[in-house]
Amino acid sequence: MGKPRHPRLSAQNRACERVLAEVLGETLVNRRPADRALAYCLKRNRQYGSRDRRFFSEAVFAVFRWWGWLRQLPDSSALRVGDNPGGDGQDSLRLEPRQSAVLLFAAILVDHPEGALDNLSVWAETLRIPESAWRPWSHLEQPEARFRSLARHLDCESGDFDWRDLLPNWAWRELAEPAPPSALEKLALWLQKRPPIWLRAQGAISAEGLAKILRRHEITAVPHPKLARVLKVEPSPVNLYTTEPFRRGMFEIQDLASQIIGLACRPQAGQRWWDACAGAGGKSLQLADLMQGRGTVVATDIRPRKLEDLRKRARRAGFSNLSTRLWEGKGASGKPASFDGVLVDAPCTCSGTWRRNPDARWTTARNDLEELSQLQLKLLRAAAEGVKRGGLLVYATCSIFERENRLVVERFLEQAPEFSLRPLAHPATGMLADGCLQVWPWEEDCDAMFVARMIRSQ
Numbered sequence: 001m002g003k004p005r006h007p008r009l010s011a012q013n014r015a016c017e018r019v020l021a022e023v024l025g026e027t028l029v030n031r032r033p034a035d036r037a038l039a040y041c042l043k044r045n046r047q048y049g050s051r052d053r054r055f056f057s058e059a060v061f062a063v064f065r066w067w068g069w070l071r072q073l074p075d076s077s078a079l080r081v082g083d084n085p086g087g088d089g090q091d092s093l094r095l096e097p098r099q100s101a102v103l104l105f106a107a108i109l110v111d112h113p114e115g116a117l118d119n120l121s122v123w124a125e126t127l128r129i130p131e132s133a134w135r136p137w138s139h140l141e142q143p144e145a146r147f148r149s150l151a152r153h154l155d156c157e158s159g160d161f162d163w164r165d166l167l168p169n170w171a172w173r174e175l176a177e178p179a180p181p182s183a184l185e186k187l188a189l190w191l192q193k194r195p196p197i198w199l200r201a202q203g204a205i206s207a208e209g210l211a212k213i214l215r216r217h218e219i220t221a222v223p224h225p226k227l228a229r230v231l232k233v234e235p236s237p238v239n240l241y242t243t244e245p246f247r248r249g250m251f252e253i254q255d256l257a258s259q260i261i262g263l264a265c266r267p268q269a270g271q272r273w274w275d276a277c278a279g280a281g282g283k284s285l286q287l288a289d290l291m292q293g294r295g296t297v298v299a300t301d302i303r304p305r306k307l308e309d310l311r312k313r314a315r316r317a318g319f320s321n322l323s324t325r326l327w328e329g330k331g332a333s334g335k336p337a338s339f340d341g342v343l344v345d346a347p348c349t350c351s352g353t354w355r356r357n358p359d360a361r362w363t364t365a366r367n368d369l370e371e372l373s374q375l376q377l378k379l380l381r382a383a384a385e386g387v388k389r390g391g392l393l394v395y396a397t398c399s400i401f402e403r404e405n406r407l408v409v410e411r412f413l414e415q416a417p418e419f420s421l422r423p424l425a426h427p428a429t430g431m432l433a434d435g436c437l438q439v440w441p442w443e444e445d446c447d448a449m450f451v452a453r454m455i456r457s458q
């Protein structure tokens, strides 16, 4: 074998293949989140610089994003894991270098060819795909067209490559009925798009003021035309977390759909709110901010480490009206019926964030849904004890599945007649909802989220 024509790129591609083999195995077989598997792998391989790391990360996530099609390619047909995580009977996943090369070439070609043409060129050489064949594919506008051209070249006529394959089979059966096929296809295609970064301006600064300050840090952030505190960040190599405005608590990174949950709560200055499943406090901070620092937000979670993160974030933002407590999901935290509002942002499949975490669609099992919906109902019932008469109870998930969303709310309302749904308008589109609102990615280029707003009458 002769010397490679591009030694640096060849080495980068080989390294990427090794990283993929490890992360794919850890994630698809051991159900470890891909970001953690990748971080662990890179921690043990300190020789890679930041450019390599960024490239590996984009490439590996592209493989998960398009896994539903990639696993139908001839070289990967032995890798039919993913539809039934934990139940495929596989205890390891061995990738031959050629399989890794095919997966990576195909994933990058379909996902973001313009950013990695030189790497694609080196992989094409390895796979003996002539330049005259693949270059024109990379110019095709539609990802499907790019993928099908490659599949034909690999003599893979047998694959379906249907948009339904981009999610596990069971997921389609868990969506709200009746959903016309055009809506399902739209959902599948939106989950393939890489999501933007959204910010929430925090404290005294306006979105416009923040945009101006960020421009000095070479970050372009565009204020949302309707939502006063929301900004969309244009792609940039600058790490937002290391900027001075971030360290001074002027903004938080928070997806627009997640911000809609806080807005649906509409907390008033001077009220008492309880964020029952606060985690690291994305929404607790938003509530405190909407209350302009007046009143109280009690943030609870079962995980003390998350609350520790929340306290750091609250200090950075300068909020003194936010306190944290451990809560194990049994009864009200503190005095029952004492809060003007309670938010239950319940643990869920996080299927609404599958754009951001494409690996999770292949590691979530249908059985998880039953367990989660029981936990969600239990947490909602317990947290409801904290709502005072005339107060609000807000239930939210970042899920697209009925069993975690409307069905949990319906079961809760059957058992708690003192609560009833309170109509609400979609804060961004203005569309009126009966009390249950599903936010979809195409509405505002965001994650999917569900929120239900209920009031306690007695």
Ligand SMILES: C[S@@+](CC[C@H](N)C(=O)[O-])C[C@H]1O[C@@H](n2cnc3c(N)ncnc32)[C@H](O)[C@@H]1O
Residues within 6 Å of the ligand: 276, 277, 278, 279, 280, 281, 282, 283, 284, 301, 302, 303, 306, 327, 328, 329, 345, 346, 347, 348, 379
């Ligand atoms: C969707 S996350 C919350 C995200 C958070 N509200 C935010 O905006 O960043 C759900 C949270 O519920 C918590 N949780 C899970 N099981 C719980 C339980 N049995 N009791 C109380 N909290 C629980 C998790 O620790 C997790 O932080």
